Amino acid sequence: MYTIGIDVGGTNLKAGLVDGAGTLTAAEKMPLKWVSPEKFAEDLTGLALALVEKNGIERAQVGAIGMGFPGQVDAKRGSVVRTVNIPIRDLPIAGLIQEKWDVPVYLGNDADCAALGEYQNFAAQGMESLVLVTLGTGIGTGLILNGKIIRGVNGCGGEGGHMVIVKDGVPCTCGRRGCWERYASASGLIRMTREMMAEHRDSVMWTIASGDLEQVGGRTAFEAAKRGDEAGKQVVELYIGYLAEGLTNLINLLQPDVVCIGGGVSNEDDAYLLRPLRERVARLRFDQMSDCHTLIAKARLGNDAGMIGAALLSEA
Ligand SMILES: [Zn+2]
Structure with missing residues (x-):
């Protein structure tokens, strides 16, 4: 069938x-x-x-x-x-x-x-719980616990992107301020890249973006960091910091078997995204004394x- x-x-x-x-x-x-x-x-x-x-x-x-x-x-x-x-x-x-x-x-x-x-891929390996975090215009999160979707009482459950991580921070479409997705989505990354460029006129990010802030994308800062640009490295570090704070909130709350990162940003080289992210979360998370931790992995199925x-x- x-x-x-x-x-x-x-x-x-x-x-x-x-x-x-x-x-x-x-x-x-x-x-x-x-x-x-x-x-x-x-x-x-x-x-x-x-x-x-x-x-x-x-x-x-x-x-x-x-x-x-x-x-x-x-x-x-x-x-x-x-x-x-x-x-x-x-x-x-x-x-x-x-x-x-x-x-x-x-x-x-x-x-x-x-x-x-x-989840299907990971369930085949014996895992029972997964959080998917998709980094796009916003942050979409889907929660599977013990094989079941966490839908909430009204179908609005699992909106991890709207956890506030900066009180009185950047306004969000949901009406609050400082939501995780305002900082750790691809749009958040682009905003931070532009802000850093405005402060660093000599950054190679300007060359990568052809001198035009409108040409800045989710890869601009990562590309600059790979070329050794200090301002680019700062953006990447700032971005991974925000990503890690929200991820750690989710991990502390649920301790799922695996957190999958998807969306365009997740295609960055592991050396620049996944590895530093894992290191940051390892320092932040609550379960320091445990020898069993949530796996942070790249999503596999794409679109x-x-x-x-x-x-x-x-x-x-
Ligand atoms: Zn929000």
Whole structure:
């Protein structure tokens, strides 16, 4: 039997065919154009059907459909409460899909789905709990404890990016100040890079960014640090410091088997990101006396994690 995992992004719908062993065997995608709930359900079903037909699978071989949404989901009612970027409010999507395709439909938050996808690899090694931290525009976190997603009472659980790590710090989209994601996301890194550049006109970061602050990216400071630039090294150290504070909060709270770091920033060389991060967390964490510690690892599935995890929702 197969399961279809659908990843609803801000701009695209992606559907993956996942076999009984949890392996992604094929995928399809289409642009997301929001017209109405009915059209949306039609598009989702159409994409899933196209996936099945193109790969020579019978509809009867699909046992379930799982879907991940960028927002708040009421998994029990099969409804999407609200999403960012798409004007969805209280949409009973599971029922709408089932009118067209009578299989169980499972819903999840996209960060939770990605965590579930990554968890599958580590569960095979006997691990039971995982936190996925995705460093992007914000910080998405998904928590899997004892094989179950921590959804919270209302589907808003596991928002690690909005832990305050600097009281009265930088304003956040959530209304508070000093949230972790304002400092340790890719956007936080870019802001700190620009601030450091403004203070150091001789930094090689200006050359890397072609003299234009708009050209600064998540790699600018790392690239400068690799070239021996002092200001670049300072940004990287500052950034890893903020990343480590939030990670240590999560580790102290949950002591999971593994914390996975994903998102574009996680592709940096281990010598510049993962290794110093592990060293920093090792000094900060509460469990100094223990000889068993949370593993800090790189996420492995990249952009496929959401689809694979959505297909695994029935088990979590
Ligand atoms: Zn916040």
